[in-house]
Amino acid sequence: MANTYIQLYVHIVFSVKARHALIPKRHKTELHQYITGIITKRKQKVIQINSMPDHIHILIGMTPGIALSDLVQSIKIGSTRFINRQGWIAGKFQWQEGFGAFSYSRSQLNTVAAYIENQEEHHSRQTFHEEYLEFLKRFNIPYDAKYVFDLEAPLESPRR
Template identity: 35%
Template sequence: MPQSLANLYIHLIFSTKDRFPFLTDDVRPDLHAYMATVLANLNSPAMLINSVQDHVHILFTMSRTVTLAQVVEDVKKSSSKWIKTQSPQLAAFAWQAGYGGFSVSESNVPKVESYIRRQEEHHRVKSFQEEYQAFLMKHNIQYDERYVWD
């Protein structure tokens, strides 16, 4: 086959270090826009980005020429540097070391978008840890509890 083609949707989730509530209402819209720009520069355009105070959900189309690890590294590194410049209260900002990347089928994209849009509502009744563990179980990802949280 002479062409290399792909249509891969990824639901990416990661939190702030120690789930510290750095992501306030005033910083989130600009953070989402910044992250969308980083993703676009990686040819992995964001479809939807939303967050609550301690974590981010990103639905994006994966580039066929960049690995997931490269995308995550660039998004986290760039956005961490950027957010630290936004106010003195954010100077100690850091993302957690890890992340969760989950494949999404084309037919399931609307459902995932709806889920991401409703983060504030969702987290009135479920913590980030509970949500993340549910994702790991749903996607049959084996993990060691000692190394999931930082």
């Protein structure tokens, strides 16, 4: 795209379907590498990635040529297939529909990257539900609480 210059930094957050704790800690690095590969193949840059058993945070540098929703769809579809092929859980792994995306300036990248890197420490004080609602409020995003999370009964369990 000649004469198109873009500098977008986006923090993407989404959860496991029904917020079940299905991302095994022992497989986090492998999952992060796989997702990084998906993003890199789409010509985007991963700045920081980290997950908890029930959700994931990804900070990316966006370039023109792809819609954010298309990128997130690629991440979810590709990583779902990967996790299911690996057999990390008994049953079928799925991400929840939808996602949160929050933009930051270049001067905020170190702070956001550190926040993502320190998820385990952060979640010792705050649940994912509280964290996500805080993001929506901080960014002044209108929402209806009954549609934020799909909280159906668990159908799957992690493999031991």
